[in-house]
Amino acid sequence: MDIHDPVCRDIKILKNISPKIPRKRVNKNTKFIKKMDNQALLQQTYNQIAKEMLGEGNEHFQMFAKPINFSWPVAPTGQESPQAYQLISIMPKWSDVASYDPGDARFFDAYKSVLSHLTFKVSPEKKKDMQDLKDQWTTANNEVSSAEGEINSAYQTQKQNGGEVFATLYPSITKWLEGPGSAWKKEVDVLTAIALSLGDDYNKKLSVLIIGNDPLADAVAALVTPLPTITEAPRGWTKVANAGGVLEWQPLFDVGTDGSTWRSKLTSGTAGAFTIELDASKSDMGFDKSWAEAKAEYNESFFGINAAGGWEKMNLNESDSSVKVEISVKASTLVEVTPGAWYNGGFVRDLFRNTGSGWTIDSGWTPEKLFGKDGLLSTRVNQLLVVYKQQFKITMSSSTYDKFSEQINVSLGLRIGPFKFEGSGGQISTKQDTTTNTTVITGGDSSDDPQIIGVTVAFPGK
Numbered sequence: 001m002d003i004h005d006p007v008c009r010d011i012k013i014l015k016n017i018s019p020k021i022p023r024k025r026v027n028k029n030t031k032f033i034k035k036m037d038n039q040a041l042l043q044q045t046y047n048q049i050a051k052e053m054l055g056e057g058n059e060h061f062q063m064f065a066k067p068i069n070f071s072w073p074v075a076p077t078g079q080e081s082p083q084a085y086q087l088i089s090i091m092p093k094w095s096d097v098a099s100y101d102p103g104d105a106r107f108f109d110a111y112k113s114v115l116s117h118l119t120f121k122v123s124p125e126k127k128k129d130m131q132d133l134k135d136q137w138t139t140a141n142n143e144v145s146s147a148e149g150e151i152n153s154a155y156q157t158q159k160q161n162g163g164e165v166f167a168t169l170y171p172s173i174t175k176w177l178e179g180p181g182s183a184w185k186k187e188v189d190v191l192t193a194i195a196l197s198l199g200d201d202y203n204k205k206l207s208v209l210i211i212g213n214d215p216l217a218d219a220v221a222a223l224v225t226p227l228p229t230i231t232e233a234p235r236g237w238t239k240v241a242n243a244g245g246v247l248e249w250q251p252l253f254d255v256g257t258d259g260s261t262w263r264s265k266l267t268s269g270t271a272g273a274f275t276i277e278l279d280a281s282k283s284d285m286g287f288d289k290s291w292a293e294a295k296a297e298y299n300e301s302f303f304g305i306n307a308a309g310g311w312e313k314m315n316l317n318e319s320d321s322s323v324k325v326e327i328s329v330k331a332s333t334l335v336e337v338t339p340g341a342w343y344n345g346g347f348v349r350d351l352f353r354n355t356g357s358g359w360t361i362d363s364g365w366t367p368e369k370l371f372g373k374d375g376l377l378s379t380r381v382n383q384l385l386v387v388y389k390q391q392f393k394i395t396m397s398s399s400t401y402d403k404f405s406e407q408i409n410v411s412l413g414l415r416i417g418p419f420k421f422e423g424s425g426g427q428i429s430t431k432q433d434t435t436t437n438t439t440v441i442t443g444g445d446s447s448d449d450p451q452i453i454g455v456t457v458a459f460p461g462k
Contacts, residue, residue, distance in 0.1 A: 040282055041417065045417045049385070049454070052274035052276065053272070053385055060456040060457050060458065061454060061456055063417075068452040069420075070262075070386065078239060079241070080250070082240055082242075087381070088381050089108065091105045091106065091110050094378065107339065108223075108251040110377045111348075111377055113141060113377070115199075115223070116137050117362045118360070120206055121210065122209040133198070140198050147188045151173070151181060210358060222236055228248075233252075236340040238252040254338045255335060256335055256337070262335060262386060262450065265333060266332075266450050273329060275328045277326050278325040280317040280322070303317070303415065304414070305408065305413070306415075307407050307410060311413075316400060319400075323396045324394070325393070325395075327419055329387045329389070329390050334383045337380075337381050353367070353461070371459070377460050378460075380460060382455070382457055382458035387453055391442070392416060393442045394442075399437075419451070422447040429443065
């Protein structure tokens with residue numbers, strides 16, 4: 001692939017239309033007000049949600065930069081909603097707190113990929129045949145990795161050269177692949193389909209040939225995608241509609257509580273109610289613990305406003321350290337997510353510890369390379385953190401309110417970190433205190449949809 005391919009010419013167009021912004025002259029005597037950064041509010045939010053919903057010391061929480069509405073329909077029996085499946089089946093990247101990155105990798109595909117780096121004990125007569133097929137599978141996986149690397153390199157090059165216009169149009173590689181990079185995505189999709197087909201073929205034959213280890217043979221056989229003609233779901237499989245609406249077999253993920261049950265549970269009472277209090281004047285709260293190595297990155301404004309149908313930044317705390325926020329949640333719950341019967345946790349644990357029999361890890365590979373931070377099978381979604389009917393109260397200086405009052409008064413919604421408050425201008429009320437020169441705005445979420453504000457992750461084998 002060539003980054004000068006015609007599919008990339010959009011960037012040249014963007015560069016040509018990008019306006020030249022004159023550099024402002026700075027008066028050296030000008031007194032600047034230090035901008036309040038989002039880190040303090042982000043860290044306070046992270047710690048307090050973790051404490052209220054997960055308990056002290058939980059290090060596996062990954063908070064979303066923006067919430068996800070639980071608004072997808074309940075799927076028919078034997079199926080899973082595409083929106084739900086998209087969230088629960090991914091393998092989250094090791095990303096900084098509040099920069100949750102689902103990536104493109106599916107947990108199931110990564111689990112299968114691990115098997116391509118194992119040698120199983122089979123009869124001598126079939127050993128060469130299996131090795132040849134395994135080599136084909138490995139080569140196909142390598143071609144996918146190489147193509148993905150070239151795509152990422154091309155995106156980063158265009159992002160670097162494209163300036164603000166490119167960053168606005170294509171803030172993520174996913175958006176870019178839907179546009180200028182679509183031709184490359186098609187090529188990777190073809191290579192991926194070939195690799196998955198070879199993997200299915202290998203596992204199908206291997207499950208018959210594995211010597212003296214019936215549980216292991218069963219585990220390998222469970223990874224083979226059912227034929228489209230099969231009408232009754234095999235154990236560990238379900239059907240999910242693809243982008244074109246066609247039902248396809250997908251590996252099942254067990255959700256501890258179905259959507260209609262959590263909605264009923266959340267709307268019927270106050271279980272899990274909590275309140276968090278944030279203070280912009282507290283400059284460094286720190287992370288108690290974090291699976292992302294206690295780092296944080298927050299590319300979104302901590303405050304956002306929905307004006308004229310689109311979300312905009314609203315940096316209330318840009319130069320106002322008096323900003324205080326109180327968020328009350330009427331109800332909350334944790335929804336467990338576990339891989340279905342196709343996943344053999346005992347086998348994965350043995351692999352991680354490099355114990356067990358009937359297989360060996362290929363030369364050049366180690367348990368750390370298979371399961372560590374940068375391993376093939378590094379993480380999975382373990383729980384969804386769900387909240388319902390949030391209320392907010394923001395206290396700020398009256399001068400800060402005056403700066404944003406027009407946006408606030410016509411807003412269709414407000415976002416504070418991972419919480420979103422949908423409604424209309426009537427949902428926000430304002431109260432000014434002339435004695436202290438402060439303004440308080442209050443409001444709440446009028447939507448009946450719960451919100452998913454983050455996940456906990458689990459680490460295979462550990």
